[in-house]
Amino acid sequence: MTILEAKPFINGKWISSDREVLEVTSPYSGEVIGKQYLATSDDVEEALAATFAAKKDIAKITSYNRAKILKKAAALLEQEKERFAKLISLELGKPLKNTLDEVARSIETLELSGEEAKRLTGETLPGDVSERGSQAIATTFRVPVGVVAAITPFNAPLNLVCHKVGPSFAAGNSTILKPAPQTALIATELLKLLLEAGLPENAVNMVLGGIETGQQIVKDDRVNIISFTGGTVASKNICEIAGMKKVLLELGGNASTIVHEDADLKRAADICAKTGFSNSGQSCISVQRVYVHKSVVEEFAELLKTEIEKLKVGDPLLPDTDVGTLVHEGAAERIEQWINEAVQEGATLVTGGKRNGASVQPTLLLNPAKTSNVVCQEVFGPIVGIIPYETIEEAIEETNNSEFGLQAGIFTNKMDVAYQVAHALEVGGVVINGSSNFRLDHWPYGGVKNSGIGREGPRYAIEDMTETKMIVLRIPE
Structure with missing residues (x-):
């Protein structure tokens, strides 16, 4: 097997000499598949300086050319989709059928970002709606914020980088x-592909490291926006140290799906099984709490x-592996x-529950305690809990009784119930006749409460990654 290398990319150069090196191992096999060179504090400073210095140059690139580069990147990724999918499966342990889907979504995200680069439109505002403005007219423009810091998670490591770098470049930012x-x-492989597609070398600087590396970026006053996807603890730390800059947070959840008495139970069960255990439940909107009449x-x-129990657990590189x-x-x-804690607290273990190394069997719990971790916290693993309810109002109340509010689902054939639930739930998105775990990449995605601030999806991210600039013309009388 070829040993791949992940390196910082700073000021147009790949950095490796005299840096701390970590082995990258497959969570499934335990074998070494690569190595990672960590950025030093000086590297991060150089990357910040280079990103700041580049912002005016990137802003000068025409929308047409930004769109052209992003669409070329999408086309190159289409050609490389199998290689990229296999690498995600190796590095993360995510099944190939899921990683092929992630690559397909990443292609869409880059294409959408390219399209949105051409839609940075403003408006014309007449002044004569005001008594003082009869001889004035204003025009608004969308302009880049300058420097975007993109901090991404492991669970969708390709698509979520595309969701930050794509809109940032489309908007004209470094x-x-x-x-x-x-x-x-x-x-690293994605950045190489973007450079091959024509991305200017100064458009993106990449640093590799942990918490301290992230904090050094977040604190820096040369950064205009922090776009972060991750956990609540880290996000609170970001908010505390970020200072006067915009913070966009796409965080976690303990997603609820409601199955009402009139629902198509077989369809609901099939969807909940597929969307509760894909990527071993490591998704912010993975089915976790299922409230059933x-x-x-x-x-x-x-x-x-x-x-x-139909789901196949095993080697992520096999095409028929589900988990x-x-x-x-x-x-x-x-x-x-x-x-184990949930069972000790009274839950019934219906199926699963066993661990083998980094793998856990898909697990179904019946009636876990409402105060248990598997109900109150974000599991981010292959656990689904069924909780009975008597009235739809009770299901709504229990869903809302959470510090999170990302996305939810409702299975019912009663449209009045569906809309009653959809309007009452305190979440960023509600899926009717589907589970919580359904997202298209051009839709506004994000949550309320501790599930985040702002929305992803290229169009919506670009709104946050640009500023409104107004130019006023005063006409002589």
Whole structure:
């Protein structure tokens, strides 16, 4: 096997000499698949200085050319989709069927970013709506903010980098990128592809490292926007140290899906099984809490158990594998502990629950305590809990009784119930007749409460990554 290298990219150069090196191992096989060179504090400073120095040059690139580069990158990624998918599976333990889907979504995200580069439109505002403005007219323009810091997670390591770098460049900004330490290889390969597509060498600087590296970026006054996807603890730290800059946060959740008494139970069970355990549940909107009407809870639990036990757990590089590993063994150990705690607190273990290294069997719990970790916290693993309810108002209340509010689902054939629930839930998005785990990349994606600030999706990210500039013409009388 070829050993790949993840390196910082600073001021147009790949950096490796005299840097701390970490081995990159596959969470499934444990074999070494690459190595990662960590950026020093001086490297981060150089990257920040280079990104700041480049912002005027990047802003001068025409929208046409920014769009052309991003669409060329999408075309190149289409040609390389199998190689990129296999690398994500190797590095993350995510099944190939999921990583092929992630690459397809990443292609879309780059294409969408290219399209949106041509839609940086403003408006004309007559002044005569005011008594003082009869001889004035204003025009607004969308202009780049300058420097965007993109800090990305491991769970969708290709698409979420595309969701930050794509809109940032489309808007005319320079970007400093810090990908997750667990998935630096795929970030490196994407940056190489972007450069091949014609991305200017000064458009993106990439540094590799952990918390201290991220904090050095966040604190720096040369950064105009922090775009971060990750956990609540890290996001609160970012808000504390960021200072006077805009912060965009796409955070986690403990997503609720409601199955009402009139729902198509078989369809609901099939969808919940597929979307509760893809990527071993390592998704911010993965199905976690399933509130089921008490009149159908036994039938639904049996149907869901059947669908879960059809899932194939194993080698993420095999095309028929449904569930691979978690990102590392430590994450799997935490999931195993949470399952055991839930059972000790009264939950019924319907299926699954066993761990093997970094892999945990898809697990279904019935009636976990409402105060348990698997209900209150973000599991970020292959656990789904079924909780019975009597009235739809109770399901709404229980869903809203959370510090999170990212996305939710509702299965029902009653449109009045569907819209009652959709309007009442305190979340960023509601999927009717689908689970919480459904997202298209051109839609506005994000949450409320501790699930974040701002929205992703190229059009919506670009709105945050640009400023409104107004030019006023005063006409002589």
